[in-house]
Amino acid sequence: MTLSSxxxxxxxxxxxxxxTEDAALYDNSATGRLKASGADALxxxxxxxxxxxxxxxxxxxxPTVLTTDRGRILDLLGVxxxxxxxxxxxxxxxxxxVMDWLDKYTIxxxxxxxxxxxxxxxxxxxxxxxDAALAAVLTPPLPSLPEAGEPxxxxxxxxxxxxxxxxxxxxxxxxxxxxxxxQDAAPAVWDALAAAGISPIGREAxxxxxxxxxxxxxxxxxxxxxxxxxxxxxxxxxxxKGCYIGQEVIARLDTYQKVQKYLxxxxxxxxAVVVEGAGLEQEGRKVGQVTSLAVIPTTGELLGLGYVRxxxxxxxxxxxxxxxxxxxxxxxxxxxxxxAGAG
Numbered sequence: 001m002t003l004s005s006x007x008x009x010x011x012x013x014x015x016x017x018x019x020t021e022d023a024a025l026y027d028n029s030a031t032g033r034l035k036a037s038g039a040d041a042l043x044x045x046x047x048x049x050x051x052x053x054x055x056x057x058x059x060x061x062x063p064t065v066l067t068t069d070r071g072r073i074l075d076l077l078g079v080x081x082x083x084x085x086x087x088x089x090x091x092x093x094x095x096x097x098v099m100d101w102l103d104k105y106t107i108x109x110x111x112x113x114x115x116x117x118x119x120x121x122x123x124x125x126x127x128x129x130x131d132a133a134l135a136a137v138l139t140p141p142l143p144s145l146p147e148a149g150e151p152x153x154x155x156x157x158x159x160x161x162x163x164x165x166x167x168x169x170x171x172x173x174x175x176x177x178x179x180x181x182x183q184d185a186a187p188a189v190w191d192a193l194a195a196a197g198i199s200p201i202g203r204e205a206x207x208x209x210x211x212x213x214x215x216x217x218x219x220x221x222x223x224x225x226x227x228x229x230x231x232x233x234x235x236x237x238x239x240x241k242g243c244y245i246g247q248e249v250i251a252r253l254d255t256y257q258k259v260q261k262y263l264x265x266x267x268x269x270x271x272a273v274v275v276e277g278a279g280l281e282q283e284g285r286k287v288g289q290v291t292s293l294a295v296i297p298t299t300g301e302l303l304g305l306g307y308v309r310x311x312x313x314x315x316x317x318x319x320x321x322x323x324x325x326x327x328x329x330x331x332x333x334x335x336x337x338x339x340a341g342a343g
């Protein structure tokens with residue numbers, strides 16, 4: 001049986017409240033899942049991506065970015081050392097792109113990459129009560145996980161008798177856990193979580209929560225058009241580590257403050273007419289572009305994400321939507337998904 005999330009189960013307002021005020025359950029199986037096996041898995045990833053991952057102990061993980069030789073984003077990865085293998089969480093549908101990239105740079109390394117996506121499911125439990133809600137169904141209990149300050153920390157557990165890997169992966173400031181289990185086991189795990197009072201939510205509520213939390217997504221805020229500094233991913237960059245693909249470009253942009261634009265979280269004026277891709281201007285000059293939109297179900301407020309030229313990218317800045325869009329946008333913040341980093 002394959003799980004899938006509808007746009008709405010019954011009530012988008014209640015589902016959004018569950019995700020942002022309580023605990024919610026979402027089928028996140030579109031996220032790519034790769035198994036990297038072999039003695040050189042973490043070492044190769046360390047040489048190809050922005051963060052220090054080579055010394056991750058079992059049960060720990062980290063976000064890192066694969067970048068091209070121009071410093072552009074190939075994909076944002078979650079890297080988890082399970083103890084038996086290295087798990088890579090890719091953007092939805094990004095697993096083949098990542099596999100091809102790793103294969104391109106694998107020469108003599110002991111590395112085998114297997115796509116786990118077709119045979120597994122990934123369920124996400126998110127919301128302020130995620131810890132407490134999961135504690136009722138997990139064996140061993142959730143306190144075995146490191147503190148919330150350790151994103152991508154993981155443990156093997158059992159839910160409804162089904163083997164499940166539990167990964168702490170916050171959505172911005174919103175607590176969240178990914179549950180990796182077998183495709184055949186997923187319905188039993190889903191039913192046990194729902195029976196414990198964790199409310200199933202559809203895509204409308206989940207995607208609104210992503211925009212509200214300023215979580216960038218591939219094809220919108222992530223991709224070859226952007227570099228990690230522009231996308232607010234500085235917290236996934238280790239500036240003290242050795243070289244990686246794109247390292248010189250990213251280091252130069254940071255050192256000489258040459259970042260051309262920044263990801264911004266936007267609030268649109270009441271009645272604004274806007275679509276993804278709409279232009280943003282200030283004083284008659286185009287300064288940015290809208291990349292994501294979401295209506296917040298509980299308030300009807302229209303929020304979005306977009307890129308704004310560095311000179312105009314500041315919280316509180318007022319921007320005008322370019323025709324045929326109508327209305328204005330205020331920059332709420334310049335989000336940094338993993339914090340400001342040490343750079």
